Amino acid sequence: MSFAEEFVAGLRTRHIAPKWFYDAEGSRLFERICLLPEYYPTRTELALLDRHAPEFAARIGTGAEIVEFGAGASVKVRLLLDALESPRRFVPIDISGEYLAEAAATLRADYPGLAVEPLAGDFTRDLVLPPAAGRRIGFFPGSSIGNFEPEAAQALLARFRQWLDGGALLIGVDLFKEPAELHAAYNDAQGVTAAFNLNLLARANRELGADIDLGAWAHAAFYHPPLRRIEMHLVSRRRQVLQVGGERFEFDEGDSLHTENSYKYGVEGFRALARRAGFEPGPVWTDAARRFSLHWLEP
Numbered sequence: 001m002s003f004a005e006e007f008v009a010g011l012r013t014r015h016i017a018p019k020w021f022y023d024a025e026g027s028r029l030f031e032r033i034c035l036l037p038e039y040y041p042t043r044t045e046l047a048l049l050d051r052h053a054p055e056f057a058a059r060i061g062t063g064a065e066i067v068e069f070g071a072g073a074s075v076k077v078r079l080l081l082d083a084l085e086s087p088r089r090f091v092p093i094d095i096s097g098e099y100l101a102e103a104a105a106t107l108r109a110d111y112p113g114l115a116v117e118p119l120a121g122d123f124t125r126d127l128v129l130p131p132a133a134g135r136r137i138g139f140f141p142g143s144s145i146g147n148f149e150p151e152a153a154q155a156l157l158a159r160f161r162q163w164l165d166g167g168a169l170l171i172g173v174d175l176f177k178e179p180a181e182l183h184a185a186y187n188d189a190q191g192v193t194a195a196f197n198l199n200l201l202a203r204a205n206r207e208l209g210a211d212i213d214l215g216a217w218a219h220a221a222f223y224h225p226p227l228r229r230i231e232m233h234l235v236s237r238r239r240q241v242l243q244v245g246g247e248r249f250e251f252d253e254g255d256s257l258h259t260e261n262s263y264k265y266g267v268e269g270f271r272a273l274a275r276r277a278g279f280e281p282g283p284v285w286t287d288a289a290r291r292f293s294l295h296w297l298e299p
């Protein structure tokens with residue numbers, strides 16, 4: 001389904017999938033989130049990638065192909081590429097085609113010997129990958145797996161396993177921690193996460209000709225301990241009517257649109273999920289404070 005179809009359906013069900021955050025503006029806002037002092041996942045994962053790059057390179061081997069799911073600005077993969085011996089090809093996949101093309105051009109300039117073949121598309125749907133050029137290794141950093149319901153996460157991992165065609169997957173997974181630390185990461189002082197959440201409505205204004213008053217919506221994010229997830233919502237500040245796609249949607253003060261879940265895992269819980277998806281979990285790397293984990297999953 002297109003953004004237009006899913007946005008209108010989402011206004012009906014009051015639930016919109018987080019993948020729609022990522023137009024070019026949303027991707028830029030997400031890159032800013034990654035630099036925020038409160039948003040620990042990015043810097044923690046980067047430090048892990050940096051510290052263990054030689055070990056990952058040894059596992060990946062010579063002349064491999066790296067496929068990154070949800071590549072964004074392709075910053076993290078550089079730590080892998082720098083450590084690899086003669087990587088043959090890099091296939092970044094992202095839903096934001098415009099953003100992907102920019103990132104691919106920068107990578108080509110920085111890695112002249114590497115074939116960079118971006119694939120714009122939605123990896124949760126049917127996507128046709130080119131035949132593998134060398135041993136294919138999947139890379140899924142950033143704990144994007146946490147943005148899927150556990151059953152959908154399992155199905156997605158099973159799909160990756162098929163696409164990898166006998167290759168392994170290196171995946172980043174955010175871990176349980178103090179609710180206060182989680183809360184701060186999704187309620188930053190500069191309001192970048194709020195702008196990222198509200199960009200969904202701004203996108204509807206830009207692309208669907210909607211006339212939504214962004215000032216009439218508030219960002220809300222909180223940790224839900226029983227479900228072990230952060231929930232993000234857009235909350236209506238007043239009674240209002242939205243007209244989108246020829247339909248009328250009424251919102252009362254306090255009504256919310258659920259825009260994202262971000263599940264947090266324990267190391268063993270995630271390994272069990274990977275096993276259910278058909279992977280054989282291998283080594284796990286975590287930082288000293290056990291904020292974040294990287295998992296090597298064998299097919």
Ligand code: AVI
Binds near residue numbers: 033142146185186193
């Ligand atoms: C991309 N994803 C893993 C981020 C997360 O933490 O769930 C998206 C995000 N939402 C708010 N801040 C960051």
